Amino acid sequence: MKTLLKSWLTAALFIASVSGAHAELLDEVKARGTLRIACEGSYPPFNFKDDKGNLTGFDVEIGRAIAAKLGVKPEFTTTEWSGILAGLQAGKYDVIVNQVAATDKRREVFDFSGPYVISYPQLIVRADETRKLETAADLKGKKIGVGQGSNYAELAKSIAGAEVRTYPGAPEYLQDLATGRIDAAINDSLLIPYLREKTKLPVKAGAPIGKPDSNAIPFRKGSPKFQEAINKALEELKADGSYAKISTRWFERDVSKPLAAR
Incomplete structure (x- = not known):
């Protein structure tokens, strides 16, 4: 009986420790099979609804391409900019792909990918x-x-x-x-x-x-494997020409590179 009780207590402590720990976001995304992506949906040409009501735009295509590199499906949520960062902090989605400047103040709350757009x-x-x-x-x-x-x-x-x-x-x-x-x-x-x-x-x-602004992809803090995976996906998209193709379609140039001084 004591042995059985000890086993129960050990199992309970293990479950409590796992549930109380901060799970790695990459593991959650892989297990779920989707990357939950937030954007405004009203910010052309980055993200907006076309004449048929379909979500499209530069950020939408980049989000889809990143999800594909991670081996999961993209799942988009549209929300007003005024509440988009609060929604990320509350765990309503995994990332924001919506031209978010990686400011020092925001880095206090979120981790970021490397920059994927440079503008001003x-x-x-x-x-x-x-x-x-x-x-x-x-x-x-x-x-x-x-x-x-x-x-x-x-x-x-x-x-x-x-x-x-x-x-x-x-x-x-x-x-x-x-x-x-x-x-x-x-x-x-x-x-x-x-x-x-x-x-x-x-x-x-x-x-x-x-x-000039360096825009990046924010996500919750404490997921280094996820950060590495997102950065690797962006690097691969640039290396295989996918990024330049998407960027040129919307802006007629590669927006990961800064313009010459004005």
Whole structure:
């Protein structure tokens, strides 16, 4: 009886120790057979719904390619930018593939892959804008629209005298920009050509502002095997030409490489 009781206690302690431990994310993904990927779904050309309602875009194709390299299926969740990082922290998905800048502040909470896109912040202004809106001094007293919780919001707040207005995502502040409710917006430079070519909003590219961003894929801390697997997948996509093919389809160049100095 004592031997049996001892066995039960040993088993119980083992189960408790395993369940209390932080499981490696790669093991979970492999066992599940899916990589749960979050994106906004309303951020063209990175991720958006096409005319048939299908999720598409650069980030979507990269996410699918990474999942294939891991030997699992992609499972996408779309959510507003304002809550996307909180959802990752809560474990609602495994990764975010949505142009997330790997800032020092975010690295305190999440681990990141290596950079997979290098771009820079850029002002967006109305198509008929004639005022000089190029430097921080030009933006003093101006209303600037940015995504809530984005690194562009932090950049805008650093501009002395600017009035910063935050929005759930790009569609909302671009609409306000087009109608004159704000003077300018800040977003990824790679977004501008798509807006110019694919939408009818009366907006245009403004001046580059701030420093270049290295965008990467965040996931929960403490999964080194997963981090290694994601980085290996990205390296293989670049080596076999898949990344360049996807990037060129959406941006007419390889966006893993920085542009020449402007």
